[in-house]
Amino acid sequence: DGGITQSPKYLFRKEGQNVTLSCEQNLNHDAMYWYRQDPGQGLRLIYYSQIVNDFQKGDIAEGYSVSREKKESFPLTVTSAQKNPTAFYLCASSPWEDGWLLGQETQYFGPGTRLLVL
Amino acid sequence: GQQVMQIPQYQHVQEGEDFTTYCNSSTTLSNIQWYKQRPGGHPVFLIQLVKSGEVKKQKRLTFQFGEAKKNSSLHITATQTTDVGTYFCAGRNDYKLSFGAGTTVTVRA
Numbered sequence: 133d134g135g136i137t138q139s140p141k142y143l144f145r146k147e148g149q150n151v152t153l154s155c156e157q158n159l160n161h162d163a164m165y166w167y168r169q170d171p172g173q174g175l176r177l178i179y180y181s182q183i184v185n186d187f188q189k190g191d192i193a194e195g196y197s198v199s200r201e202k203k204e205s206f207p208l209t210v211t212s213a214q215k216n217p218t219a220f221y222l223c224a225s226s227p228w229e230d231g232w233l234l235g236q237e238t239q240y241f242g243p244g245t246r247l248l249v250l
Numbered sequence: 251g252q253q254v255m256q257i258p259q260y261q262h263v264q265e266g267e268d269f270t271t272y273c274n275s276s277t278t279l280s281n282i283q284w285y286k287q288r289p290g291g292h293p294v295f296l297i298q299l300v301k302s303g304e305v306k307k308q309k310r311l312t313f314q315f316g317e318a319k320k321n322s323s324l325h326i327t328a329t330q331t332t333d334v335g336t337y338f339c340a341g342r343n344d345y346k347l348s349f350g351a352g353t354t355v356t357v358r359a
Contacts, residue, residue: 167349172259174338174349175293222292238283239340239347241292 135159136242138223143247145210145217153208153245155223162227164206165239168192169220178221181206210247221245254341256350263329264358271353273322273339281342282315282322287352288335296337331357 136157145151157164163182167175177190181200195214200206206225210217222244226237253276263269273282281300285293297306299315299322306313310333312325322339336352 172351174254174256174351175340176349177346238295238298239293241294244292 136223136225136240138221138242138245140245141243143245144250145247146250148212150209150211151247153210153221153223153247155206155208155242156204157206157223157225157240157242158204159225159227159240160203161225161240162203163225163237164200165224165226166190166196166198166206166208167222167224169222169244175222178208217247218249219247221247254339254348254350256339256353258353259351261353261355262358263333263355265329265331267329268325268327269329269355270323270325271337271355273324273341273350275320275341275343275348277343278319279341279343280319282319283340283342283347284313284322284324285338285340285349286335287338291335293338326355329355329357331359333357 139154165180166178169175176192178196179187179190179198181187184203187198187200197209223242224239226239255274257272261269283298284296286296287293297313302319303317304315310327314323334357336354338349338352340347340349
């Protein structure tokens with residue numbers, strides 16, 4: 133949907149294992165985001181990136197890492213340091229033009245990845 | 251830090267009735283956005299409000315931004331089964347877009 137793909141749809145992690153969630157967009161958006169959604173809660177920002185080779189921590193970055201080597205791709209790694217990784221992970225993108233700087237952009241979300249711990 | 255709160259958390263509505271969900275921020279916002287997430291789906295952008303006191307309508311949905319730019323509301327008239335889902339508000343302050351916990355709407359036919 134909206135030119136953003138996430139894979140896999142479901143992911144299982146074993147104890148002590150790092151797993152990587154994929155996010156790709158073909159909307160030519162500069163900014164990309166990772167959110168975590170838990171039942172009964174809103175979306176919490178993990179990391180965001182405004183431009184290639186640059187990214188910033190969000191509210192709950194501990195136990196996660198990201199990279200932004202290409203404009204189209206913003207993979208998220210859930211490391212073994214994340215003690216409670218079971219959640220629905222959503223990737224989003226938005227244009228970073230004047231609209232973003234003025235805070236008037238729209239975020240387009242991918243279909244999400246459900247991560248479960250075995 | 252900035253907090254965005256939504257009430258109610260759950261809204262059970264009889265088909266055909268109206269309801270309102272409210273969003274309140276602890277800080278003044280530069281804009282507020284509303285998203286809808288259908289069960290099992292992902293959030294989809296509905297609308298953005300920027301100006302103090304702004305009111306926008308989308309068919310049966312009316313969105314309002316408070317005069318102080320710290321609160322917003324979504325009013326749905328003549329609720330239909332297609333309105334089922336979770337409605338999130340998201341308030342922007344500087345770089346950060348903070349989401350409320352959402353109002354989950356169920357509809358009784």
